[in-house]
Amino acid sequence: MKPLRAIEVASAELINDDAVMMPRGPGHRLPATVRALRERDRLLREAATRFCEGLSVNGAATKLARALADYRGTAWRRDCTETSCPQRHRGSLREVCWCILQTRDAPIAARTIRRALGGNGD
Secondary structure, eight states: OOOOOHHHHHHHOEEEETTEEEEOSTTSOOHHHHHHHHHHHHHHHHHHHHHOTTOOHHHHHHHHHHHHHHHHHTTHHHHTTOSSOOGGGTTSHHHHHHHHHHHOOSOOOHHHHHHHHTSOOO
């Protein structure tokens, strides 16, 4: 039997994050990244429920992806340093966009949003 390399042992170690065992090591996401992605996906589902009523998963994903891209390219540049969502965005889709970008400031494709909403990402 071939002996295990140190890297294989390290990647086989498990860590406990919110009662879910996750692999740790090269090729695996950090627990903080997993938590941020979970929160982002939860916020996307909330936004779809509140602002995309009556749309298909694909339609909701397209609408949310456009809203996020538009907000990230305009007002987010000014709002990203705020500690709470600016009053002018309260109750609107931009409030949810602000929360999503606070968890992870990165562009989000419609395909990723479809996966988060429970549709097929392909």
